[in-house]
């Protein structure tokens with residue numbers, strides 16, 4: 001690997017815009033995520049998180065701006081990097097009639113995984129899916145489907161992992177265990193993770209950096225500690241409410257005043 005490749009960001013969005021017929025979903029978003037970092041993407045319903053992730057994956061074409069993953073411009077150059085990235089979203093259904101094993105095997109083939117059977121068996125063991133492997137995916141509970149979706153996301157041991165609400169519909173115990181699994185994956189693989197979540201405790205636990213979106217724009221961006229300090233809050237839930245209710249500008253003005261003193 002060249003020095004340039006090592007220092008270039010794993011994910012880079014530059015003035016990314018997506019306009020749908022109904023309006024602007026993403027309105028000029030820029031960020032650069034270093035390799036090995038874990039970033040939380042926060043924002044209220046409709047803020048543009050899923051659309052941003054879909055553009056990073058190359059599933060949605062930006063109206064303007066660019067997004068690069070591991071140096072490849074998405075979606076134009078996606079075939080250069082698709083085998084090195086993966087994603088999980090509760091909104092993407094797998095073929096429901098296929099068994100869990102069949103689904104994971106199909107995705108393993110799509111992502112060019114070697115030794116698929118062994119990889120499926122390993123992930124099933126780690127994600128408590130052994131008893132579900134030969135059941136049709138459509139007959140699983142929401143929480144079980146979420147675990148299968150995570151196994152799908154990890155099938156190719158991706159360097160870049162995009163997660164859209166990875167613990168949605170999980171009970172607190174299972175959600176906690178999935179977070180532990182993600183922490184271990186990050187440590188073992190050195191993966192770059194971007195995680196959209198409405199669970200602030202999850203974001204505080206997993207993320208080095210938090211990007212808060214509002215109406216398609218980045219409203220704030222910083223480490224969890226820096227955000228807590230900026231808003232004078234003790235947890236991210238309160239920061240989120242401040243931003244959602246428009247107290248972000250006041251905090252910004254305070255920070256600017258403090259910096260000027």
Ligand SMILES: Nc1ncnc2c1ncn2[C@@H]1O[C@H](COP(=O)(O)OP(=O)(O)OP(=O)(O)O)[C@@H](O)[C@H]1O
Nearest residue numbers: 020021022025043044045046047048049050051052
């Ligand atoms: N395929 C689409 N066609 C038209 N509009 C869309 C489409 N997908 C999303 N939108 C709109 O774009 C905006 C941003 O949606 P998006 O799903 O990115 O938000 P989000 O932050 O992920 O929200 P949530 O927290 O509810 O999942 C919303 O106003 C939504 O209605």
